[in-house]
Amino acid sequence: xxxxxxxxxTTAEAATTAPKARIRFGIVxxxxxxxxxxxGFVDMLRLSADEGDYSKPVRCSWSxxxxxxxxxxxxxxxxxxxxxxFDTAEPFDYVxxxxxxxxSGPQASDETLRFIQRAARGNTTLVGICTGVFALMRAGVxxxxxxxxxxxxxxxxxxxxxxxxxxxxxxxxxxxxDRRRITCSGGRASIDVAAAILLRHFEHATVQxxxxxxxxxxxxxxxxxxxxxxxxxxxxxxxxxxxxxLMEQHVGRSLPLEELACKxxxxxxxxxxxxxxxxxxxxxxxxxxxxxxxxAWLLTSSDRTVADIASSCGxxxxxxxxxxxxxxxxxxxxxxxxxxxxxxxxxxxACGENFAGVGGVY
Numbered sequence: 001x002x003x004x005x006x007x008x009x010t011t012a013e014a015a016t017t018a019p020k021a022r023i024r025f026g027i028v029x030x031x032x033x034x035x036x037x038x039x040g041f042v043d044m045l046r047l048s049a050d051e052g053d054y055s056k057p058v059r060c061s062w063s064x065x066x067x068x069x070x071x072x073x074x075x076x077x078x079x080x081x082x083x084x085x086f087d088t089a090e091p092f093d094y095v096x097x098x099x100x101x102x103x104s105g106p107q108a109s110d111e112t113l114r115f116i117q118r119a120a121r122g123n124t125t126l127v128g129i130c131t132g133v134f135a136l137m138r139a140g141v142x143x144x145x146x147x148x149x150x151x152x153x154x155x156x157x158x159x160x161x162x163x164x165x166x167x168x169x170x171x172x173x174x175x176x177x178d179r180r181r182i183t184c185s186g187g188r189a190s191i192d193v194a195a196a197i198l199l200r201h202f203e204h205a206t207v208q209x210x211x212x213x214x215x216x217x218x219x220x221x222x223x224x225x226x227x228x229x230x231x232x233x234x235x236x237x238x239x240x241x242x243x244x245x246l247m248e249q250h251v252g253r254s255l256p257l258e259e260l261a262c263k264x265x266x267x268x269x270x271x272x273x274x275x276x277x278x279x280x281x282x283x284x285x286x287x288x289x290x291x292x293x294x295x296a297w298l299l300t301s302s303d304r305t306v307a308d309i310a311s312s313c314g315x316x317x318x319x320x321x322x323x324x325x326x327x328x329x330x331x332x333x334x335x336x337x338x339x340x341x342x343x344x345x346x347x348x349x350a351c352g353e354n355f356a357g358v359g360g361v362y
Contacts, residue, residue, distance in 0.1 A: 023060040023201050026092035028115070029072040029080055030108055030135060032101035037130045037190040038074070040214075041096060044194035047210035048202060059202060065089050067111035075100045086115040094197065095119045099131030099186075102156055108135035116141060123180075129193070130186025137161055141181070148176035148183040151226055151245055166252070172245035175222045185226050195219040239264050240278045243271065247287045251294050254314050257283055292328045295321060299337040306333045 025045060029038060042062055050056040066072060066082035073079050097116065099107075108116075116139040120126060128136040133149055134157065136142050146168050149157045154171040157164070170176050175184035175193040184193040191214065198207045211219055225242040243264055246255065255263075260283060261271040275283045295313045298304060304312075310321035318333075325333050331340075 022057065023094070024090070024092045025060060025062040026065045026089060026095045026119075027062060028065055028095065028097045028112060028132075028135075029074075029082075030097065030099045030112070030132060031072060031106055032075045032104045033072065033098045033132075034100040034130050034186060035074040035076050035078055036188070037100070037184075037186045038080075038098045040188065040190040041098070041129060041194045043214060044191055044198065044207075044210050047213050048198050048206050053213065059206070060198070063089060063092075067109055067115070075104070086111065091122060092119070092124055094125045094127055096127040096129060097132035097135050098129045098190075099134060102131055102134070102153065107131075108138060113139040120180075125180045125182060127182040127184070127193070127197070129184045129190050133157075133183045134160065136181070136183070137164075142183075145178045145181040146170055146176050146183075148173055148185055148222075150185040150187075151248060154249060166250060169249065171249040172225055172242045173222055174220055174224050174226060177222060189220070189226075191216055192220045192224075193222070196222060237274055237278050239266060239271070240274055243275070243283065244286065244290065247283075247290045248294070251291055252312055252314050254284075254287055254291070288324065289328070291315070292324060295325065295333070296329065296336065296340075299333055300340055309333070 027038070027042065045060055045062050046055045047053070049060045050058045063084055064080060064082045065084055065086060067086055069082050069085060071079035071081045095116065097108075097112075112135065116126065116136060120139070120141040126136055126141060128134075130150065131153060133142075133147060134153075137147070137157075137160075147157075147164070148170045151171045154169070157169065158166075171185075173185070174189040175182065175196070177196065182193060182197065184190060191211070195207050195211060196219065198210075207219070211217060225238050226245060243260060246260060246263060257268045257271065261268045264271060266274070271283055275281060275286060279286055281289075291313045295309050295315075298309045298312065299306075302309075305318075306321065307318040310316075310318045313321065315321040315324065322332050325331070325336065329336055
């Protein structure tokens with residue numbers, strides 16, 4: 001802009017002409033992180049940061065950070081070296097913690113947890129992707145927030161953090177944005193959550209360009225259902241998929257039909273019609289099968305007592321579980337545990353029943 005008399009810009013004029021500050025992302029990779037979750041998120045930043053396909057950090061910048069500069073190994077074996085350490089990095093607008101495998105060695109270090117806590121005390125928004133949400137939880141920065149986890153890791157989360165309210169734990173959506181805490185189920189959803197974050201700061205066309213380059217098309221919204229576990233077919237309707245995921249999430253208590261329908265923005269009658277059309281069963285009957293398959297999995301994959309499993313799966317006591325279990329599997333729970341072994345769930349899935357896929361995957 002050229003001023004007629006070449007006078008200095010006023011404060012208002014400077015505000016409208018000055019370039020916007022870059023949005024800064026710090027990315028923390030946990031040991032055995034998922035490469036897809038990391039690459040999907042950072043590629044959305046890269047493709048949205050500049051015009052064309054130049055990948056310059058103009059609109060936003062990103063830095064891989066760690067407690068040391070030692071390489072961090074992904075679950076697939078690829079290693080990524082942090083660019084800077086926690087104590088040398090400048091403040092970030094977003095700190096993104098990317099997790100992965102839970103049972104393959106150490107998770108977030110104490111230094112990483114302290115860094116997350118320091119970031120939470122400022123104006124930084126914290127993002128947990130895949131099992132990165134476990135690190136945010138360990139750091140104590142998710143109190144009072146809704147938390148999104150993958151259906152695959154739902155039971156791991158419940159077992160590690162038993163005091164978390166099941167009402168706050170979301171396992172039927174791709175991601176959840178709750179004030180300055182963003183949690184994402186991982187995988188392909190890392191692209192969607194990155195797009196949602198970038199839309200806070202950039203024009204839609206900028207973000208849409210990045211999605212098109214990645215051959216994604218339209219982003220999925222956070223309330224879109226997570227891809228269903230194995231065994232849900234032919235339950236293809238998204239409302240039915242989400243209903244079954246909610247059944248699995250609340251396996252410890254049977255959701256009343258009215259409450260389940262309300263969560264799906266349906267009437268109970270609509271939900272019953274959809275379920276019958278998609279699965280051939282009523283929601284109540286399907287929910288019972290979900291609970292029974294969960295009990296079967298716990299019998300063959302843990303040493304918990306039958307009474308404990310009955311309580312965890314929403315049955316009134318061990319006798320109640322025993323009666324329903326015999327009807328479904330033809331064996332009492334103790335005999336099932338002794339004779340079926342660790343491969344019980346794979347055998348049952350081969351029978352072709354359209355149960356929710358809770359067996360052997362959590």
